[in-house]
Amino acid sequence: MEKKVNSFNSTGILYIIPTPIGNLSDITYRAVETLKNVNLIAAENIYHTNILLQHYNVKNILISLNKDNEKTQSHYVINKLKEGKKIALVSDAGTPVINDPGYFLVKKCCYLNIKIVPLPGPCAAITALSASGISTNRFCYEGFLPSKKKIRCDLLNSLKKETRTMIFYESKHRILESIRDIIEKIDENRHLVVAKEITKKWEYIYGAKANVMLSWLKKDKNRYNKGEIVIIIDGFKELKNQDVSEKVINTFKILRNFLSSKQSVLIASKIHKIKKNNLYKYAITKEDK
Known part of the structure; x- marks a missing residue:
């Protein structure tokens, strides 16, 4: 039986609220007001979220919902939603569920026909893409590159002829190794962009061919030794x-x-x-x- 649009089984509402990815000013008025008015906030990290709440003088109840306790806590949140509570879901930074906890909860809410209200806001992948200078009309988001070399290389090899712009997250510990793998499995001359510390003090967005990018990063450890990193790779172009x-x-x-x-x-x-x-x-x- 199909579910009717806007026909929900409870008066409870789950709000998906993006939070700043670095600069605390990058939050909407609506997000702050919602955080103030919900009955409780399910946060990936209570300590981290408290910093944001204190900055905006938001006082509310927080519970932990992270990758380790997601299923257990999701059942708790679902029960509260069934009681008619309004609950906010936040991650440490950016849009919840995108490489962050919350998918199990959201999927369960969809299944139970509990109302979900997503708010627009920060996302490192989209923010970096908008300033990359690489085509934005068609792109695919691949999340974090695999940590194991063979799996990572197999993935990159499978994407060798992907015509859409490709977006990845990567850690400071593997960025050099991953760029080497991109050179080997995709193309040393493929144009890519590395965006680090988006919205933060040491933000940079640098584009170059893959082999040039590797040399550029290796010249200065400060270019990769800390912070969040987004890699954007130009899509494959059929030679005319x-x-x-x-x-x-x-x-x-x-x-x-x-x-x-x-x-x-x-x-x-x-x-x-x-x-x-x-x-x-x-x-x-x-x-x-």
């Missing part, structure tokens, strides 16, 4: 036929019979005095098919 002439392609094909793809690209590009990157993209496209 006119970008590489038939004459160049024929030379490459002849060389490829005797040499590696990399050597063939290097020699053919020198013979015809073209950028090796164009021919390299052609070679990768054809040999992957």
